[in-house]
Amino acid sequence: MSSTKKNTLNPTKWVHLHADYLFNYTISRINNHDLAKDLVQDTFFAGLKAKENFKGLASERTWLISILKRKIIDHYRKINSVKGKAEVKMNFYSDGEREGEWIEERVPNSWGNEAEKIIENEELGNALDKCIDNLPEKYALVFKMKTMQHFETEEICKELEITASNLWVIIHRARTQLRKCMEDNWFKN
Amino acid sequence: MKLTCDEATTICDKTQYGEATLWEKIKLNFHLVLCKNCRLYSKQNKLITKCINGHEHNINEACNCLNEKEKHEIEKELETHS
Known part of the structure; x- marks a missing residue:
């Protein structure tokens, strides 16, 4: 086991080597084909941009997954902050004397x-x-x-x-x- | 000991995943004895859980993988960005 051998990035092979793995990871959480595809693509872009920061300590795939995880959280935050239109209707009074009772x-x-x-x-x-x-x-x-x-x-x-x-x-x-x-x-x- | 309907139905939702505590379940059952609406909710909630578990969902039927065309598109996009 050589501890000196560092992992390297090879972006031209990313899609071939990791697209399926990243996509499966995403779809098992997000359950939406197009969205999962976009998140995988965004992950590759972000990886390209940040490739100078890759220290070679983790494998290429592990590194990409860590970026993807961040993308999923960001996506969730984004949809979570969208207010209005699709808001769920309240089922219970939220204040006043009848707070907590069925509407x-x-x-x-x-x-x-x-x-x-x-x-x-x-x-x-x-x-x-x-x-x-x-x-x-x-x-x-x-x-x-x-x-x-x-x-x-x-x-x-x-x-x-x-x-x-x-x-x-x-x-x-x-x-x-x-x-x-x-x-x-x-x-x- | 006393729960509002909002709280009672939240515990009811937790029980669908087996994640309500014993104390929560005691409080819930006490509430259900007194509240017809929440009893109905509880019954229907169980039905929904059963239905979800028993049904093959459309979303899971579609092939969960990227096709070659999609992969190729991503590759092309990546090339233009690198």
Whole structure:
């Protein structure tokens, strides 16, 4: 083992050697093909720009992943700061005497007795996918990581640099929104 | 001991991932005895979890890889920047 041998960068081979690996890493978190592709491309650009800073201590791939991780956090911060349009509707009063209580028009309605039975229904699954797609991106991202990619809470918090209580607020908003969406689009009698 | 509906449903969401503490679960159950709306929410929330776990999601069906054309595009972009 030679400890003197340093790793080097070879940007012309990046796409060939690392694009699939970086893309898989991204898609398992972001779950959006085009966005994942953009983040991988941005990572390569940032790597090119910063190649003078590469000290050769880590492998090329490890170094690129560390840049990619930063890109994912930056992306999350960006969508998290977007306010307005796609904001989730509040389900509970946020102040006043009734703080924390259900807002009347957001109160759950019964979905009928057959709801349990049609769970296997493919159309129901598609309706649910649509509702998930309708979530604001900042909620969808965390919700999917937690619910569909089965990441540990701690891992998500670390990767997106958020606290556990942040995470549960997001999951809570995503789920109350999903419930309402399913009620309006699927279970409405 | 007393929870608002907002807090109760948040704990209910945590239980969907098995991450509510024992004390939270006790408080939740106490709230659910008294609150019809949250009982309904809890039931529907479980249904949503079941449905998500049982359904093959469209997003996962698409091939999770970059095709050659996309890779080529990135390569070209990289060349112009280097």
